[in-house]
Amino acid sequence: MECDILVIGAGVLGFSSAYHMKKRDPSKRIVVVDKQGGPGQGNSAKSEGGFRNIFTSSTNYLLADCSIDAFKHMEEEMGHDVKLEFIGYLWLFSQRQYDAIRPAVEAIVNRGDGVRVLTLEEVKKTIPCLVPEFGEDEEAELLGVEDVAVGVYGEKCGGLDADALVRAYEEEFVKLGGEIMYNTEATRLMLKPVEELGLPGEPFVWQDTVVVGAETSKGEILAEKTVVAAGVWAQRLLDPLGLDSFQRPKKRQIFAFKDQKLEPFFKMEGLNEEGVMPLTILPKANILFRPELSEGSIWLGCADDIGRRFELEEDPQPEEDYYTNNIYHVLVKYFPCFEDVRPMNMWAGQYAINSLDETPVLYEAPGICYVGAASGSGIMKADSLGRILDALVAGEPEAELFGGRMFRVADLGVRHRHVEHEEFVI
Numbered sequence: 001m002e003c004d005i006l007v008i009g010a011g012v013l014g015f016s017s018a019y020h021m022k023k024r025d026p027s028k029r030i031v032v033v034d035k036q037g038g039p040g041q042g043n044s045a046k047s048e049g050g051f052r053n054i055f056t057s058s059t060n061y062l063l064a065d066c067s068i069d070a071f072k073h074m075e076e077e078m079g080h081d082v083k084l085e086f087i088g089y090l091w092l093f094s095q096r097q098y099d100a101i102r103p104a105v106e107a108i109v110n111r112g113d114g115v116r117v118l119t120l121e122e123v124k125k126t127i128p129c130l131v132p133e134f135g136e137d138e139e140a141e142l143l144g145v146e147d148v149a150v151g152v153y154g155e156k157c158g159g160l161d162a163d164a165l166v167r168a169y170e171e172e173f174v175k176l177g178g179e180i181m182y183n184t185e186a187t188r189l190m191l192k193p194v195e196e197l198g199l200p201g202e203p204f205v206w207q208d209t210v211v212v213g214a215e216t217s218k219g220e221i222l223a224e225k226t227v228v229a230a231g232v233w234a235q236r237l238l239d240p241l242g243l244d245s246f247q248r249p250k251k252r253q254i255f256a257f258k259d260q261k262l263e264p265f266f267k268m269e270g271l272n273e274e275g276v277m278p279l280t281i282l283p284k285a286n287i288l289f290r291p292e293l294s295e296g297s298i299w300l301g302c303a304d305d306i307g308r309r310f311e312l313e314e315d316p317q318p319e320e321d322y323y324t325n326n327i328y329h330v331l332v333k334y335f336p337c338f339e340d341v342r343p344m345n346m347w348a349g350q351y352a353i354n355s356l357d358e359t360p361v362l363y364e365a366p367g368i369c370y371v372g373a374a375s376g377s378g379i380m381k382a383d384s385l386g387r388i389l390d391a392l393v394a395g396e397p398e399a400e401l402f403g404g405r406m407f408r409v410a411d412l413g414v415r416h417r418h419v420e421h422e423e424f425v426i
């Protein structure tokens, strides 16, 4: 089989890229393949679905801010119900933590994009079910749980249905004539000499080489350009070529709760129009949770870092004792309403972590483009990354993001990479 562009990976990045490329030139034959039986079944649909424009790095800010506008457009103008809920993000900090990042927070606030700092009194008033201070509590001391001193609240933030988002891109891609092959695994990228001589052992080191497609479980697919958007599995395809995905897989889990005790989170005035708890990040252990409004549940995750090994798994499983023995004790200190509440559902996936600068990577080599290393924010940056990938494939130095802001494609590349350190990582 032959096509113009082969996209490996039907996750949010594969489909956003495929859609933007097809939109640029509907006459191009673009084929998306995925080893799974449907869209987003890798990590996209396992996501918490959080989105935010609170980033210290202006690159991350731009990628997310324009994508959020694009998602709003998809919902309001294109008729896709991606369940965009602007419930806000609330980052809770101890005084010690806040002092360390105060200049970065001030820079974010000065951008003037609906980010504000809440004093302890304001936090207490808006979130009455939070215990912000622990006095002489010995258990709190043992856990190293610090008093809350400050909240950083962002209003252009919230939650969406990641599965619906992937399906929305899939639908738009198909509408334009895009082709999809599920249950199709790319087993090897095919490298050929640019000038084939027909000699055994080609390509030789002295020959210029190019990727000409992939061998798959359904046969060879030849392509002018192959886009690797295979998420945490990308390195398996890139290794034989000596190319780097600049990301390592790390397990992340979501625990879902539905319990009367958690009702206070759905009745909270003062921060957002929905009158609910924002997506909230605790000052300890990178624990975060948000109300999921369509099913009236709470989705909770933890971005544990040192001690959680890098490991590529085909189908990672959640660990209930990770919640009961680890997260629970910290969580009930700050929010006693979680006491004795057990998860009704749980699942696990993997972040594709770029631990150098926590920013996505996009580059090309002959015949091939790679997009990935989106760490824990690939959903919220998906529209911008798809547009930048499209510009890369089209050979354009700049991509126009949704709303007209321009982005230098090489900034996310390797050779001329230009990104800033990110303070707000979760």
Ligand SMILES: Cc1cc2nc3c(=O)[nH]c(=O)nc-3n(C[C@H](O)[C@H](O)[C@H](O)COP(=O)(O)OP(=O)(O)OC[C@H]3O[C@@H](n4cnc5c(N)ncnc54)[C@H](O)[C@@H]3O)c2cc1C
Pocket (backbone or CB within 6 Å): 008, 009, 010, 011, 012, 013, 014, 033, 034, 035, 036, 039, 040, 041, 042, 043, 044, 045, 046, 047, 048, 049, 050, 051, 184, 185, 186, 187, 229, 230, 231, 232, 233, 234, 237, 252, 253, 254, 301, 348, 349, 350, 351, 352, 371, 372, 374, 375, 376, 377, 378, 379, 380, 381
């Ligand atoms: C628990 C969890 C919570 C998260 N929370 C958030 C969040 O709140 N906000 C946010 O923005 N991001 C979040 N993320 C991160 C986000 O999910 C990812 O950044 C995003 O899904 C990456 O998209 P992708 O298309 O690169 O990867 P994927 O969705 O994993 O897609 C890659 C696809 O490639 C396919 N594939 C791989 N190898 C092959 C092959 N050889 N042949 C064929 N197909 C192949 C896979 O089957 C998969 O479908 C979270 C992730 C996890 C795990």
